[in-house]
Amino acid sequence: MAVDVLIYTIARLLLVAVLAVAIYFGGQLLGISEFPVVVPLLLAIVLALPLGIWLFTPLRRRATASIAVFDERRRRDREQLRARLRGDEPPAV
Incomplete structure (x- = not known):
């Protein structure tokens, strides 16, 4: 994710510099x-x-997609942690 966002940011900054x-x-x-x-x-x-x-x-679409994948993984991990803290069976991955 960080690489895609970094590439997009650098491209935007280079565009400003060239302009x-x-x-x-x-x-x-x-x-x-x-x-x-x-x-x-x-x-x-x-x-x-x-x-x-x-x-x-x-570049923007690729960065957005990688952020969405990261957010989904984080949400799934958070749900599993909450389930373990409640003593429930964690949701299947």
């Missing part, structure tokens, strides 16, 4: 010489939010 660099140098090409770095970074974050969801759909 920020493209916006910064695009501003330089347009003749804006005094262009604070914060402006392209904030604009890149805003643009990367919807763009990342669209571009990285397979």
